[in-house]
Amino acid sequence: MPCEQVHGAQAAMLFIGLYLVALGVGGIKGSLPPHGAEQFDESTPRGRKQRSTFFNYFVFCLSFGALIAVTLVVWMEDNKGWQWGFGIATLAIFLSIPIFLAGSPFYRNKIPRGSPLTTINKVIIAALLNSSASSSKNSSTVIASMTSSPSPPIPTSKDVESIETAPSSSFSFLNRAVSDTPACGALKCTVQQVEEVKIVMKLLPIFACTIMLNCCLAQLNTFSVHQAASMNTKVGSLKVPPASLPVFPVVFIMILAPVYDHFIIPFTRRVTKTEMGISHLQRIGIGLFLSIVAMAIAALVEIKRKGVVTDSGLIDSAKPLPITFFWIAFQYLFLGSADLFVLAGLLEFCFSEAPVSMRSLATSLSWASLAIGYYLSSVIVSIVNRVTGISTNKPWLAGSNLNHYHLERFYWLMCILSALNFMHYLFWATKYKYTSVTSSRC
Secondary structure (H helix, E strand, O other): OOOOOOOHHHHHHHHHHHHHHHHHHHHHHHHHHHHHHOOOOOOOHHHHHHHHHHHHHHHHHHHHHHHHHHHHHHHHHHHOOHHHHHHHHHHHHHHHHHHHHHOHHHOOOOOOOOOHHHHHHHHHHHHHHHHHHHHHHHHHHHHHHHOOOOOOOOOOHHHHHHHHOOOOOOOHHHHHHOOOOOOOHHHOOOHHHHHHHHHHHHHHHHHHHOHHHHHHHHHHHOHHHHHHHOOEOEEOOEEOOHHHOOHHHHHHHHHHHHHHHHHHHHHHHHHHOOOOOOOHHHHHHHHHHHHHHHHHHHHHHHHHHHHHHHHHOOOOOOOOOOOEHHHHHHHHHHHHHHHHHHHHHHHHHHHHHOOHHHHHHHHHHHHHHHHHHHHHHHHHHHHHHHHHHHHHOOOOOOOOOHHHOOHHHHHHHHHHHHHHHHHHHHHHHHHOOOOOHHHHOO
């Protein structure tokens, strides 16, 4: 039965529901990782190891939910209707609420101390205003200083105290936010507030380097699905829906997460003689490198698929190609592995490095990277089509027939961009100095 476009009140209800889902998911994913990690005692080695295990199994649970979504929910939507799929998701959310509330008496809750965004904006605005105010003040005192002979200052106890609590030299522009005579009384900042903002700013280059990975992950839900849909998707007598293809990375993450936590990490701890075995930045780097391999494999698989298209003479045919869709599984597996390494590593890295008052904001950077990466993927596709359309009059990724695409060239482009991003990441990772004691031991 063909779908009918909704209008009026039905369209309003649909979009309100979708936006509420985005709002709810954003709130859960932004607050659940730091809340769970704060249940462990980070002052002991055992607590820090348990916290690392939590982040691994947090990603495992996300994958388990995705497994149900791409199997049971997809089957219900294809055979019973979309209302059944949304109904299952709604029921699961309702069941999770009493389960979560049942643990309330046992949770370790952090007392709210205001929004970290308020602190960040306060420090930046104070630095800007104090800078402009000090420059005008200095210009007015130059003439007066020229008529008087300089005398060596006599240090007082207050001066000594201010030196001992002086802000660090990094991001020295922000140090102007600390002033005994601020441009605005409401913007008076402490050294601690300035240093906390500096720590978050040091995380931003690492965060930015993970965006490219999410651009590659976006291909799993777009072009890779189209590739598999053109292939033979039968497993025996069962025909696998293209929407269920993400089951490959999901299952692999569910297998790799326990293996990583119970075998790989203990082995690396024995080899490196460190508490964590593999540092957070090393883990993220492994994931970014795997994304390069994944896009190279995707390009090679597409070359093979188009070779089958040419050999079988099915270029303009809608019939399934005589090649199994399991070939697509290779790029799914590598990108799934990359996602596990980067997501869990970035979550733990941001949580352990960020100030206590800004941990929720820092861990939310992981999900911001995901959103930006998916949006940037669309931008890259548009730019590629525009540039190739001008130069060759035939865009690489336009048209209704995937067989006429130059998808392998696009995958090679993504591979090159991922390699450049990896080198960019290595630059920032080697310069980064851990602020937490536990991470510095890694």
